[in-house]
Amino acid sequence: MPYRSPFYGTRLCSIKMCPRMNVGNSPFCTRHRKGLAVFGHHEGHQLVSRDLSELRRDVVMPFLREHADAPATVAALAACERIAIIPGKDAEFVPWGGGKKLRKNPERLLHRELVRLQHPPGKVRRNPGHDTVKQVGPLTALEVLAEILCVWVNVWSGGGRNLPDDGKSLTYAIGHRIFALRPASIRYSVWIEGKGQVISRRMPGGQAARLLGERLREALKPYLGQAYPLLEERRMAAALQQNHMRTPLRPPKPVTAEPEPTPSPVIAPRPLAPSPAGPPAVRPMTAEERRLAYLRDREEEARRSSQSS
């Protein structure tokens, strides 16, 4: 059993308001620890291809087609080729990366992913009688650049809703999106009644995603800087076109003459409640009256005490 520090023995997760307990010697719960390690931020998460598909189709791909011959795009594609494509061609090469063990060596983790992207596994299509294998080609520089631009526009124009921040989280997200362009190897596959086939794939490491994201951001900085305003223009044009559809289809009702003002029922003011009469004026007793009242009280008292005894 691994050593478990008593310091972290029974503690809540260090993230504010998180109700879960920490795990192992980590100050975080399982969810926040995974977020930090794999996505670069404890609230980080995967960007899904489906969320980027509209951007890719309507904004990024038309942009890249229009500026395909521009020297800036050619240079950006060359940088993508150099960073994300060429190292993966050589499957035999093992980067040194400080000589650390595989899981602590981001260079080697990244090389494994780049090799996979260049030698993607075939996809089996199950057909009764004859199964076919669909071969997907190796990843290209154009796909890499398009994916980076999709992630960039999605995060920058999302108003901070799509990722926790546009620093580390965005770097990790770029790496993970590129790794997801080709299927990873299958960890297990099961058939669940009522749900069908469930395939679990190996999750690429966070360190590899960070390294690739950092390299690409660093190399493409000038290109992203000048491409973003143009992409945002295109996105706004598409959004504006959609906004025109919000004009009402049915003509508004014709305005008739001013209707007779209905006499509003006059609400009578509530009658004032009779003010409670002040305490009745008491005439001060004269000395004689006070003496008689005193004697009456004494008599009353004497009679009561004689009755009780």
Ligand SMILES: [Zn+2]
């Ligand atoms: Zn937590």
